[in-house]
Amino acid sequence: MVRSAGPCxxxxxxxxxxxxxxxxxxxxxxxLQAPASSTFLKHSLKGAQSKNAVDRLVALREFTHVFLPIxxxxxxxxxxxxxxxxxxxxxxxxxxxxxxKAAAGxxxxxxxxxxxxxxxxxxxxxxxxxxxxxxxALVAIHALCSLALDVRLVRFILRxxxxxxxxxxxxxxxxxxxxxPDGVLIRTEVARTLTRMTAFSEPLRKELAMQNPKFVLRLVxxxxxxxxxxxxxxxxxxxxANLHHYLELVDVSTAMxxxxxxxxxxxxxxxxxxxxxxxxxxxxxxxxxxxLPDSRLFKSAVLALAICEADSxxxxxxxxxxxxxxxxxxTLEDIPKVVGKPS
Numbered sequence: 240m241v242r243s244a245g246p247c248x249x250x251x252x253x254x255x256x257x258x259x260x261x262x263x264x265x266x267x268x269x270x271l272q273a274p275a276s277s278t279f280l281k282h283s284l285k286g287a288q289s290k291n292a293v294d295r296l297v298a299l300r301e302f303t304h305v306f307l308p309i310x311x312x313x314x315x316x317x318x319x320x321x322x323x324x325x326x327x328x329x330x331x332x333x334x335x336x337x338x339x340k341a342a343a344g345x346x347x348x349x350x351x352x353x354x355x356x357x358x359x360x361x362x363x364x365x366x367x368x369x370x371x372x373x374x375x376a377l378v379a380i381h382a383l384c385s386l387a388l389d390v391r392l393v394r395f396i397l398r399x400x401x402x403x404x405x406x407x408x409x410x411x412x413x414x415x416x417x418x419x420p421d422g423v424l425i426r427t428e429v430a431r432t433l434t435r436m437t438a439f440s441e442p443l444r445k446e447l448a449m450q451n452p453k454f455v456l457r458l459v460x461x462x463x464x465x466x467x468x469x470x471x472x473x474x475x476x477x478x479x480a481n482l483h484h485y486l487e488l489v490d491v492s493t494a495m496x497x498x499x500x501x502x503x504x505x506x507x508x509x510x511x512x513x514x515x516x517x518x519x520x521x522x523x524x525x526x527x528x529x530x531l532p533d534s535r536l537f538k539s540a541v542l543a544l545a546i547c548e549a550d551s552x553x554x555x556x557x558x559x560x561x562x563x564x565x566x567x568x569x570t571l572e573d574i575p576k577v578v579g580k581p582s
Contacts, residue, residue, distance in 0.1 A: 262305055271309070271318035274325035279305065284326065287334040295334045296373045299382040302326070307385045323386045327395055331386070336400050338379030343410040347420050348374060376410060376425045384432040393439040404446060407433060408454045415457075423471060426461060430474035437481045448485035455479070455486065459494045466501045469508075476502070480514040483521055496522060 262270070262279060270277040286298025310319050387393050397403060407429050414425040437444045448455060462475035479486075479495065486495065495518060502515035 267309070270305075270322060274322045280322065280325060280329075284329045284331060287331055292375075293373065296338065296375065296378045299334060299338065300373070300378045302331075303378070303381045303385050307381065310385055310388065320388050320392065323388050323392055327386060327392065327399075331382075332396060332399055335379045335382045335386075336403065336406065338375045339383070339406050339410055342374075342376035342379065342425075343406060343413050345413065346375060374421055374425075376414070377421060377428060380410075380425070380428045380432055384428070384435055387432065387436045387439065390439045393436050393443070396436075397440065397443060404443065404451075408451060411454070411457070427471050427474040430458060430461070430478045434474065434478040434481060437478065444482055445485055448482040452486075452491050455482065456491050456494055459491065459498050463494070463498045463501055466498075466505045473511075476511065476514070480518060483518045486522075495519075 266277070266279055270279055274280055280302075283298050283302040286294050286301075289295050289298070306319075306322065309322075383396075387396065400406075411426050411429045413419070414422040414429070416422070419425070433447070437447065458475040458479060462472055462479060465471040465475075476498075479498070483495070499515040499519040502511050506512055506515070
């Protein structure tokens with residue numbers, strides 16, 4: 240479903256089609272050291288409060304394009320937290336949640352009204368394509384992710400919008416429907432954002448794991464279906480890893496055992512193997528599952544450990560991986576001799 244945002248100015252249409260906003264070094268420095276004095280941040284806050292949906296989304300997107308690279312830079316630190324604090328206190332969260340709710344309700348795409356505008360003709364004259372829509376879900380979820388930087392900020396976000404988890408769950412479920420624009424990407428980004436937020440909030444981890452088992456099962460299934468697609472898989476799998484200490488329901492645990500088996504079968508990344516071993520070991524210790532998947536899947540416990548460098552896996556993960564594979568050693572006769580028999 241698409242929604243028209245009404246007539247837009249040429250300047251607004253131009254922004255829809257522009258790439259990443261570039262600030263000068265001086266503007267970047269001002270933004271980080273004195274957020275309240277930053278012209279760019281003030282402009283972003285003003286745009287986010289606009290009554291025009293395109294103006295709001297453009298403001299969110301411009302801020303995210305400038306700020307997210309700074310968030311992930313090593314040197315940002317407390318300066319980035321100060322910027323996020325300024326934006327949240329200025330009301331930047333409200334249009335983000337509004338965009339998430341609108342998308343969850345089916346308004347996935349906002350289309351500028353091009354009637355009466357000379358902008359498309361100008362683009363055509365210069366051989367440029369005209370971008371005619373904005374994804375509410377992706378713009379809003381990226382903006383939210385950029386603000387979840389530490390324990391205090393995540394606490395503020397959740398206190399301000401206690402319904403946020405429910406909105407994100409509804410958005411994720413809605414994105415599962417056929418023909419949703421960028422549905423897989425939206426689900427991936429929801430999982431990544433929740434991964435970031437749960438890393439800073441134990442109450443959120445508990446709430447998500449213990450009160451939303453059906454949603455968690457959807458995440459497990461999504462990860463399991465995309466084990467070989469790293470860009471899709473890592474979002475839900477990292478979120479599951481954050482939650483696994485609180486997941487003891489049999490229906491979820493069985494699916495998680497099958498997921499970790501697939502991870503060991505397909506992944507060659509040390510982080511995935513480490514998390515997979517840790518999750519499965521926790522489930523065994525809690526006796527949360529009474530059955531194991533096909534033992535042939537666990538051939539990969541040895542293969543995965545052999546692929547990775549000895550010092551690239553955590554010690555407990557390597558030990559458990561060998562113990563796990565040892566349970567099924569009789570089925571592993573075709574494993575390359577270089578692996579060596581586990582003790």
